[in-house]
Amino acid sequence: MTESTLAGTTLLMSGGSRGIGLAIALRAARDGANVAILAKTGEPHPKLEGTVHTAAAEIEAAGGHALPIVGDVRDDDDIMRAVSETIGAFGGIDIVVNNASAINLSGTLDLDPKRYDLMHGINARGTFMLSRAALPALLETERPRILTLSPPVSLDPKWLGAFPGYTTAKFGMSLATLGHAAEFVDRGIEANTLWPRTTIRTAAVQNLLGGDEVYRRSRTPEIYADAAHAVLTGNPRRRNGEMLLCEDVLADAGVTDLAPYSPGVDPDDLNPDVFV
Template sequence: MTRTLHNRTILMSGGSRGIGLAIALRAAADGANIVLLAKTDTPHPALEGTIHTAADEIRAAGGRALPIVGDVRNDADIERAVTSAVAEFGGIDIVLNNASVISLAGSRELSPKRYDLMQDVNTRGTYMLSRAALPALLEAENPHVLSLSPPINLDPKWLGPHTGYTLAKYGMSLATLGLAAEFAERGIAANTLWPRTTIQTAAVSNVLGGAELMRRSRTPEIYADAAYLVLTSDARELTGRSLIVEDVLAEHGITDLERYAPGIDPADLYPDIFL
């Protein structure tokens, strides 16, 4: 049976811009319902998009949107998002753990406040949002949890340069893989998804490498297309995996990736971290 995301409800952390919004728009093209839990209520001076402009784009793409202004660090906001999603759309089929904070500072430079922020949004937010949605997911026909986090790679070159960030991202992955093991027999899939090259996002532009790195990165649509394939798969067949964007596409016969980085020699694309 060919699955689509028509009338499926996705609860997403973040999603005002970047990869999360690209995934939401791909799902919206099927007629999905997207519930966004995000803080960006008003325009940011350095970043495009708010939760409201994202909702407008989702509706224009063919989906239904429910913007919930809130913080994934706040348990009451999480509960409100879950309750609102169930009340508005009758359930939750997918949890998309997209919200993430990045700091590549070394351990001496990383402030306790920034460390706590990364842990609270990345690791705790992933676990608590997924946990809160479990009752609804257990009632869904083909439930998925998908976290935008890397495979666990214990090579010292990923542990040493930015220990605080690595802990936070690996925490997302561990929480997700733990849920996969815990709920495999009850039919909830839980996987992580990570790209082989950098993606054109605000983090790449503002934190990692500016305009030159943006030029050497793929568009967020590659992440969205891979996520779509994961989320339309059989939850009992695909779970507990640390998936790579390009590998997911290749498994579905998509090997020509030029449209995701038009005019760029593949050899010039910049490899993402953790791989």
């Protein structure tokens, strides 16, 4: 892996109470990074583990500095408060990680307007607005970075036709990030997306995408965390406006053995992600 470090850098992340976002936060924390998390779960959820406060405690225990912010990435006031509090606590923002996401794989006729609005409000709009709100601070730092956890954009009908509501919400995240990469390329912004080739062991996979069996055949969130770390610590300006896959990023960093990310699972039995 890269020898670079996130020590002393400040990340502002949407979501992150659990799963992939928390794994990325903990990997940064082991370097000694500052991590601010904007997430809705301030109190324990009956069906989901973790809150923004338990995540903050884990980040501190891992060696980082945490700022838990209870708020909704769909709310512009919460977004601006998160940016302001992060700057107040840590003096600036170096990295935005657009992690928060909602999923519903219903077909068009079965997807009610509220669910559609929820996905697009969190995924596409939330990504755009959090990045937008943080940009003035990002542009004042030495190496500003935006990393969005969203898939490569594809016009393949098998994806567009499978679940258009969710697909367009996730592609909206990617398009917003590619747009910011192009718009601010002359001002030093590094903005990329990152996505896995297989499903990841998260609550969403277990509860919505196939239950215990698909969960077992998925990779651990650490593959996402290590790939994100490699992107965020790589050579400055090497990557910008790219739609990256975790496995390709790790291979580029010299990691060829991915077995530790799926203990007990034959590589041929891994469950492929829906967008790859």
